[in-house]
Amino acid sequence: MSDRFSSDSELVRRAQDGDVAAFERLFLTYQGRIYALCLRMMSEPSRAEDLTQDTFVRAWQKLETFRGKSEFSTWLYRLAVNIVLADLRARGR
DSSP states (O other): OOOHHHHHHHHHHHHHHOOOOHHHHHHHHHHHHHHHHHHHOOHHHHOOOOOOOHHHHHHHGGGGGSSSSSSSSHHHHHHHHHHHHHHHHTTOO
């Protein structure tokens, strides 16, 4: 098990228990990568920023559904992809 996975697991567990500082550390770890993913999919920097924010808001809201069967990063990236795809559908692209 990698150090990242171990530390992510601990941060996720703490965040699931309501530790906002733990979630902030996850946010700081992944915000750049989630933004890059959104930007690749959207090609609009301002929209990618909004969707990155939406991803982390949704992650906080749904964190209790994360069961640790995959790495947190995999779960978060899938969440971001789903949010971007929903946005694209809503915009009729």
